[in-house]
Amino acid sequence: MTANLLDYDLEGLAAFCERLGEKRFRATQLFRWIHQKGAANFDDMSDLAKSLREKLKTCAAVSAPRVTFQHQSTDGTIKWLFDVGAGDAVEAVFIPEDDRGTLCISSQAGCAMACRFCSTGHQGFSRNLTVAEIVGQLWFAEHFLRRHLGREDRVISNVVMMGMGEPLQNYQAVLHSLRVMLDDHGYGLSRRRVTVSTSGVVPMIDKLGRDCPVALAVSLHAPTDMLRDNLVPLNRKYPLQELLDACQRYLAFAPRDFITFEYCMLDGVNDTAEHARALVALVSAGGRSRAWCKFNLIPFNPFPASGLLRSAPAAIAAFAKILGEAGIVTTVRKTRGDDIDAACGQLAGDVMDRTAVEQRIAKQRRIEIKPLAAGAGGKLSGDAK
Ligand code: SAH
Numbered sequence: 001m002t003a004n005l006l007d008y009d010l011e012g013l014a015a016f017c018e019r020l021g022e023k024r025f026r027a028t029q030l031f032r033w034i035h036q037k038g039a040a041n042f043d044d045m046s047d048l049a050k051s052l053r054e055k056l057k058t059c060a061a062v063s064a065p066r067v068t069f070q071h072q073s074t075d076g077t078i079k080w081l082f083d084v085g086a087g088d089a090v091e092a093v094f095i096p097e098d099d100r101g102t103l104c105i106s107s108q109a110g111c112a113m114a115c116r117f118c119s120t121g122h123q124g125f126s127r128n129l130t131v132a133e134i135v136g137q138l139w140f141a142e143h144f145l146r147r148h149l150g151r152e153d154r155v156i157s158n159v160v161m162m163g164m165g166e167p168l169q170n171y172q173a174v175l176h177s178l179r180v181m182l183d184d185h186g187y188g189l190s191r192r193r194v195t196v197s198t199s200g201v202v203p204m205i206d207k208l209g210r211d212c213p214v215a216l217a218v219s220l221h222a223p224t225d226m227l228r229d230n231l232v233p234l235n236r237k238y239p240l241q242e243l244l245d246a247c248q249r250y251l252a253f254a255p256r257d258f259i260t261f262e263y264c265m266l267d268g269v270n271d272t273a274e275h276a277r278a279l280v281a282l283v284s285a286g287g288r289s290r291a292w293c294k295f296n297l298i299p300f301n302p303f304p305a306s307g308l309l310r311s312a313p314a315a316i317a318a319f320a321k322i323l324g325e326a327g328i329v330t331t332v333r334k335t336r337g338d339d340i341d342a343a344c345g346q347l348a349g350d351v352m353d354r355t356a357v358e359q360r361i362a363k364q365r366r367i368e369i370k371p372l373a374a375g376a377g378g379k380l381s382g383d384a385k
C-alpha cells in the first residue's frame with residue numbers, strides 16, 4: 001500500500017522511516033523537503049540517497065487533495081475548493097493583510113453540529129478529514145502562494161481552524177495536523193498564531209490544553225443557555241457554565257492570557273443591549289476578571305436557508321460599546337471575501353449529508369426566539385422535541 005507522507009507528523013514519519021530501515025535524521029530531511037520546500041516528487045529531494053528515493057517511490061507519495069476551483073476576491077482573499085472524494089469537497093480561504101497572511105482551513109467534510117446560522121451546519125456531516133487532507137490544504141496554499149507571488153519566504157503566518165467542521169470532533173487528526181504546523185522542521189508557526197475554533201466540545205478543550213495548547217476561540221453566540229441551546233445545539237450537552245469553566249482551565253496552558261469568544265451578530269436574536277449586559281455578567285461571574293477573554297463580533301453572513309438576518313451596523317456598534325465600557329476588549333470582524341462567499345460560515349463546500357441535518361434544523365426552527373426578558377435570559381417558546 002502507498003503511504004501518503006502528508007499524513008505524518010515528524011514522529012510518525014520517523015516511525016515510517018524506521019520501518020524502511022532508515023535513520024531518524026532521514027525523516028527530518030524528508031519532512032523539510034515536503035513541508036518547507038513543497039516537494040512532492042522524490043527525485044527532487046537531492047540530498048536523499050538514491051537508494052532511499054527509489055525505495056520511497058515504491059511505497060510512498062506526497063498527495064494533497066485536488067483543487068477543483070479557485071476564486072480570488074477583489075480584496076485579495078483567495079478561496080479554494082478541494083475534492084476529498086466520494087462527492088465531498090471542502091474549502092480553505094487565504095486572507096492577506098498588511099502584517100500577516102492567514103489561512104482558514106477545514107477539519108471535516110460538513111459538520112454534525114447543526115448550528116442554525118451556519119451554512120456548513122446546514123449541509124450536514126459526511127466524514128472527518130484525514131491529517132493529509134487537513135495539512136494538505138496548508139501545504140498546497142503555502143507553496144502555491146509562494147510560486148504565485150514569486151516569494152521564497154513564508155507567506156502564511158497564521159492558521160485558523162474556522163473553515164468547515166468542528167475541529168474538536170476530529171481530535172486525533174487535528175492534533176497531528178497542529179503538530180506539523182508548529183514543528184520547526186515543518187511550517188514553524190507559533191502557537192499564538194494557530195487558532196482552533198470550537199463550538200464548545202468541553203472534554204476536548206481540556207485535552208487540547210494538555211496535548212497541544214494553541215490559541216483557542218470559542219463560538220459563544222448567546223449569553224444564556226436557553227438561547228444558546230437553540231443556536232448551537234451542542235450547548236444542550238455542554239451548557240454555558242461547563243464551557244466557561246473549561247475555558248478558565250485552558251488559560252493555564254494557553255499561549256496567550258485570554259480566550260477569544262466569537263459572537264455572530266443576528267438581528268433581533270442575540271444583539272440587543274440586554275444581551276450585551278447579560279454577556280458582561282456571564283463572563284465576570286464568580287469575581288472573574290474581565291480581562292481573561294476578548295470578544296470578536298462577527299456580522300452574520302446571511303444565506304437564505306437560515307431565515308436569519310445580519311444585525312444593523314448601529315446595533316453591532318452599540319453592542320461593542322457596552323462590552324468595551326465594561327472593560328472587555330472587543331473587535332468587530334471585517335467581512336472579507338464577501339463577493340466570493342468566502343466569509344465566515346459561508347464555506348459550504350459540497351458534501352454528502354449522512355446525518356439528516358435539515359430535519360434537525362427544521363425542529364430547531366419551530367422554536368420562536370423572543371427578546372430577552374429582564375433577568376431571565378433568552379425566552380423561548382414552542383416545542384423543540
Ligand atoms: N466549528 C467551529 C469552527 C468553524 S465555524 C466553530 O463553530 O467554532 C467558524 C466561525 O464562524 C464560528 O465562530 C462560527 O460560529 C462562525 N459562523 C458560522 N456561520 C456563520 C455565519 N453565517 N456568519 C458569521 N459567522 C458564522
Ligand code: SF4
Binds near residue numbers: 121166199
Ligand atoms: Fe459546525 Fe461550527 Fe458551523 Fe456550528 S458553526 S455547524 S460547529 S462549523
